[in-house]
Amino acid sequence: MSLDIPALKATQPAAVAFLARSDHPMLLGEHWVPAESGQWMETVDPATGAVLGRFPNGDASDANRAVRAARAAFENGPWPAMTPSQRARILWRVGELIEQHIDELAELETLDQGKPLWVGRYAEIPGAAEQFRFFAGQAQRIEGQTIPTSINYQPPGKQVMAYTVKQPVGVVAAIVPWNSPLVLTAMKLAPALAAGCCVVLKPAEDTSLTALRLGELLLEAGLPPGVVNIVTGRGDVVGAALAAHPGVDKISFTGSTTVGRSVLQAAGGNLKRVTLELGGKSPVIVMPDADMDLAIPGAANAIYFNTGQVCVAGSRLYVHRDVFDRVVNGVADIARSMKLGHGLDAATQVGPVVSRKQADRVHRYVQDAVADGARLLAGGRQLGPNGTFIEPTVLVDVRPDMACVREEIFGPVVVATPVDSLEEALALANDSAYGLAASVWTRDLSTAHRAAARIKSGTVWINCHLMFDASLPIGGVKESGWGRESGQAAVDNFLELKTVCAVI
Ligand code: NAD
Secondary structure (H helix, E strand, O other), X not given: OOOOOOOOOOOOHHHHHHXXXXXXXXXXXXXXXXXOOOOEEEEXXXXXXXXXXXXXXXXXXXXXXXXXXXXXXXXXXXXXXXOHHHHHHHHHHHHHHHHHOHHHHHHHHHHHHOOOHHHHHHHHHXXXXXXXXXXXXXXXXXXXXEOOOOOOOOOOOOOEEEEEEEEEOOEEEEEOXXXXXXXXXXXXXXXXXXXXOEEEEEOOOOOOHHHHHHHHHHHHOOOOOOOEEEOOEOHHHHHHHHHHOOOOOEEEEEOOHHHHHHHHXXXXXXXXXXXXXXXXXXXXXXXOOOOHHHHHHHHHHHHHHHHHOOOOOEEEEEEEHHHHHHHHHHHHHHHHHOOEOOOOOOOOOEOOOOOHHHHHHHHHHHHHHHHOOOEEEEOOOEEOOOOOEEOOEEEEOOOOOOHHHHOOOOOOEEEXXXXXXXXXXXXXXXXXXXXXEEEEEOOOHXXXXXHHHHOOOOEEEEOOOOOOOOOOOXXXXXXXXXXXXXXXXXXXXHEEEEEXXXXX
């Protein structure tokens, strides 16, 4: 485990002040409160294991209180009745506040999650601000239709008029994972709020800090109390209580496929609306004519960005045999050269994974793969004072039936396989229970678009990977989930369509 990690601390005055509070209560209505049970959970810096603070270890009674607050805000509060422009102004202001606090939020996210500071500072936190700005616009584009009908019944002198309106679905439970906490939270809150819904947010237990800080910024932006409530605690307690709660109208869940299934079952009681953003095992296909100056670093970035803890991480590499050695050795060279370190160290390229438990899990996948005949071309070791660092790893000589090829590892581990044709690459790419994203690297337009048409996934990138924007829908097919986040249509996840038919 020898890897020297200095115990770096926050330097931004606002982040220092936030952490100095030590106890971070949760938000119910307009009150910042502890759990009803009085229990707290600790959150740690994954790089060092140092305790950062405590947050309430909520349970079903806290979930109840939060749902009641959201219901009261939805039925009697000002938010759903505000004009679209009033709601848009508040959402825009949230985006501005996130941007004003970007350095503070980036430090908090790094300390709580482990990610290199630049990942938060330049990608995820600006991405969170953009979600609020984009959906501020969408709040003003929620429209129904007038519909000409063929109904014969028309009393003398009367006519039939019909139209649709879109109305907020009601109380939304938003359940978020730990890999990119703030932006994934924004991807749920911004469209839900644009639609006029009220929300109970349940952050992941490993990374609740920035959600709680965001709660303060939401109130500062002018969001009426009760419109967003934040309940912290364990997923199998608070999350499960929300998924089953009869007072929740809609679940917007991002997390693992296994938990997604249990959320779906729990939601069946009152037939909640459900969207599921789940796991992935995304293929990266490199053809022999690809621009290697783009493709090799692109394939490395596809898996090592955010230490591989990305739902769309390019974790299966399929390379044409003519260029296999060049590409795979190139990715392995990059893997070996990457600097592991504390996320607050500006030189760090790969931070820790989020927890010891998760690091042990990732490492076990690597050990099992090697025991099963795979060969380590780079990396493979678990390091660091807290055992949370995993070296960027390349595995070759893998078979399609191996767990490392079939299952989501969610760490910096790529498995590489040679292919003899595009056909073979597509067949292997589609031989997966998942279907979240994929990339294809080629100079040939026809190859690129044929591949894009045939890959079974919610997103296909051409000569790039991990390109996100608030305007671009993202989500999965097969066991990667139901529905899409981001993009214009994401507001519809939080709206019900009502038909009005009148004789006038
Ligand atoms: P997880 O499924 O363990 O937890 C996700 C959230 O669900 C957490 O807030 C957790 O507390 C809560 N939870 C746990 N058990 C629950 C239960 N029984 N009922 C209700 N809620 C419960 O996932 P994770 O380990 O936090 O995150 C990693 C997973 O998230 C990976 O599979 C990754 O692919 C996926 N993910 C998907 C996307 C996407 O857009 N498709 C984005 C990011 C992450």
